[in-house]
Amino acid sequence: MPEQQIVITIDDEGAITAKTSGFKGESCLEALEELLELEGVVSNVKKTDEYRQQQSVQQVRVQKIKRT
Amino acid sequence: MSAVIKTTTPFVIETVLFDALERVGAEPKLVSSAILHGISQRNQVQAGDILTNRSDYNGRQFFRRQGERWVFLHDSDEYSTRIVGGLADRRYTPISRFLSELSLAYDAAYNQHLETLAEQERLRLVEERKARVEATRKQAIEKAKAQGYSVKEGRNTLGQIQLVLTRTV
Numbered sequence: 383m384p385e386q387q388i389v390i391t392i393d394d395e396g397a398i399t400a401k402t403s404g405f406k407g408e409s410c411l412e413a414l415e416e417l418l419e420l421e422g423v424v425s426n427v428k429k430t431d432e433y434r435q436q437q438s439v440q441q442v443r444v445q446k447i448k449r450t
Numbered sequence: 451m452s453a454v455i456k457t458t459t460p461f462v463i464e465t466v467l468f469d470a471l472e473r474v475g476a477e478p479k480l481v482s483s484a485i486l487h488g489i490s491q492r493n494q495v496q497a498g499d500i501l502t503n504r505s506d507y508n509g510r511q512f513f514r515r516q517g518e519r520w521v522f523l524h525d526s527d528e529y530s531t532r533i534v535g536g537l538a539d540r541r542y543t544p545i546s547r548f549l550s551e552l553s554l555a556y557d558a559a560y561n562q563h564l565e566t567l568a569e570q571e572r573l574r575l576v577e578e579r580k581a582r583v584e585a586t587r588k589q590a591i592e593k594a595k596a597q598g599y600s601v602k603e604g605r606n607t608l609g610q611i612q613l614v615l616t617r618t619v
Binding site (some may be wrong): 405 | 526529579582586587590594599610611614615616618
């Protein structure tokens with residue numbers, strides 16, 4: 383069975399970098415959105431060559447800093 | 451007739467004043483209601499006053515908060531002055547000189563007070579940042595598990611938290 387993988391890195395400030403593999407097309411972004419609530423906090427999206435293929439790999443950097 | 455006067459540094463912060471009084475060897479003592487009845491002198495002291503080891507005709511010279519400031523109360527004629535308490539062998543210094551020395555000590559204590567506040571603020575921000583990272587980690591793991599991912603947690607070469615989420619479809 384195909385495997386989907388997301389590698390999430392949380393830096394010292396609480397910002398997230400996420401890299402996906404094994405997703406089809408836009409579904410990788412949808413999966414990240416469901417997981418990390420990305421609306422309004424993504425500072426950079428880098429689409430890889432694989433993104434246009436059936437399987438996609440994407441990197442998304444997220445700035446999730448809670449304002450107090 | 452003309453005159454030039456110079457006031458002391460406004461003594462505003464109780465802890466800083468206390469520190470400054472200790473620095474000049476005035477052995478400050480906060481008057482509590484518990485010890486109030488044991489103090490006998492012409493000047494009526496109140497709970498909250500800060501006694502010094504300086505004494506005059508009226509008794510202990512002391513500080514009292516008046517509005518925003520602490521003011522020094524003493525016999526204006528400086529009659530029958532002496533040092534009492536643990537440093538009784540010290541020579542009594544006139545009020546003007548005492549207040550000048552205390553002003554310098556207060557300034558030094560105030561600078562230290564600011565440094566302490568800055569350090570406390572720095573530590574608060576560090577703790578806030580740690581809590582933010584932990585909250586992000588916890589939320590990501592909880593959501594991943596709820597969506598059927600298996601979660602492996604580790605650290606990357608920079609020491610940052612790394613979560614590897616895997617699921618089969």
